[in-house]
């Protein structure tokens with residue numbers, strides 16, 4: 566299996582991605598770290614604990630990270646994900662408390678336990694936790710093999726401004742640090758995630774599958790419809806990160822040098838002359854991606 570650490574702000578689409586990674590045994594989920602994003606940190610942390618609990622995975626450590634961005638005030642998406650972050654879908658109480666070492670400590674611990682480069686970080690929210698690790702524990706950070714992050718937009722209109730996507734706009738300074746850092750980054754922007762859409766028919770398929778992960782995902786996606794004006798389909802942003810980790814052949818990527826506008830058009834990705842190359846997903850075989858996701862949730 567592929568060893569992953571999930572960094573996340575659940576969040577309905579985060580929850581579906583997490584359930585998929587916990588259900589499909591081709592992933593070995595080493596830990597989950599929470600970050601403020603869709604909703605505040607206490608809620609995203611509790612949701613992580615609840616998702617592990619419902620999947621019977623009290624063995625997976627989880628820890629709370631940044632309560633806000635490195636600079637500025639941050640954003641939230643309460644309008645879409647609700648005050649509980651999960652659109653009213655209830656989860657059992659966490660089986661265990663979050664690890665008191667916090668996200669940086671948890672990341673460092675996992676990174677010290679796996680071979681150099683063996684851990685893939687699946688980043689589903691603002692990049693604050695990763696930037697803090699890069700700043701405060703650069704040697705631990707450099708042990709990460711690869712970061713796959715949902716964020717940004719290249720040609721699509723933004724969802725946090727005309728050119729800005731929520732995760733990047735929530736903590737642009739952190740995104741800039743991660744993009745400029747030593748760990749290879751694969752970015753999944755809105756250009757791709759808006760193509761991977763769940764329909765109401767998919768909910769029937771998921772419910773018929775009958776596993777806990779599938780039925781709960783159906784509840785999450787149904788709630789995701791309620792919070793939105795889109796009535797026939799909804800983009801599954803964050804699960805695309807898991808799909809990229811497991812099935813990269815479903816995506817077409819373009820190498821780009823990008824920096825993040827932190828001042829004027831905050832969160833906008835702009836071409837850059839220097840800095841590392843980022844692999845940006847620009848195309849996806851959406852039917853195959855959805856099929857793989859539904860199968861994994863049913864396994």
Ligand code: BDR
Pocket residue numbers: 576577578579603642689690715724730731732802803
């Ligand atoms: C991203 O923003 C959040 O609301 C979603 O969970 C996803 O990570 C999409 O722009």
Ligand code: CA
Pocket residue numbers: 573574575576578579602603689690803
């Ligand atoms: Ca998210």
